[in-house]
Amino acid sequence: MQRKHKGYSMFQMNEKRSAGAGIAAPERDDNRTIGVGGRQGSSPPAHQGGGYLNVYTPFKPHLRGLKKIARDPRLDELRKMGLHATWQRVAAEIGVDAFLAMWRIVDQEQQWHHIKGTLVIPLRHYASYTKFQRNQFINDLSARGLSKEQIRCRLLAAYGETVDSSHITRIVKKHKI
Incomplete structure (x- = not known):
């Protein structure tokens, strides 16, 4: 039977706070812990171990051995020659080799050649x-x-x-x- 003292049960009065935010198991007068499962027995619980670490270190994957993907220098060449920014973005997105192959194929269509030396390509939305x-x-x-x-x-x-x-x-x- 639990005795009440100022609105608290006897077990609430005997609660001990651990170093963290948790609550330590209440003890009996003969220094045996009251509890269930693994906490039953005559020896008190260990003073260290368990719980959460007080220090949180964010996960940082090790990138050793991974190749850094280098920017294709031909993208700079396309910029220097004055290619429109949209086509530069297309080349960066699909890769310079794929862009140059597409450009070569489109350039072979004489019907799209303009007098001013540009290509006029009809492309649907x-x-x-x-x-x-x-x-x-x-x-x-x-x-x-x-x-x-x-x-x-x-x-x-x-x-x-x-x-x-x-x-x-x-x-x-x-x-x-």
């Missing part, structure tokens, strides 16, 4: 590609037998787009022709 992908998705779902409402739900989940049922019908009819 990127949105036309995403629209094409969306329409393919609609056609695939329709071919699987999904209803217009099910297709609308899938479009909303996959593309975050709400498309009218009549528009879905037009896309599916266009594909079947």
Whole structure:
């Protein structure tokens, strides 16, 4: 039976705080600890060990042996020759070798050569590609037998787009022709 003293139980009055923020196990009068599991027995718990470290050191991976990826010096050449900044970004993104291969292929098309010594390349907006992908998705779902409402739900989940049922019908009819 626990005795009450000023609103606290006997066990609360006997609590001891450890060096950290934890609470040490209460002791009996005969210096045996009260507890369950591993804390039962006649010997008091160890004075050291366990708990969290007081010092936190952030993780720093060892980078020894890893090669540092060097910037391609040909990117500087493209800048020095006055290539438009957008094309420099394309070269940096896809790699200079891939950019030079693309440039060589495009330059072989005489129809895109301009009188001033530049290339005039007709390139559709990127949105036309995403629209094409969306329409393919609609056609695939329709071919699987999904209803217009099910297709609308899938479009909303996959593309975050709400498309009218009549528009879905037009896309599916266009594909079947």
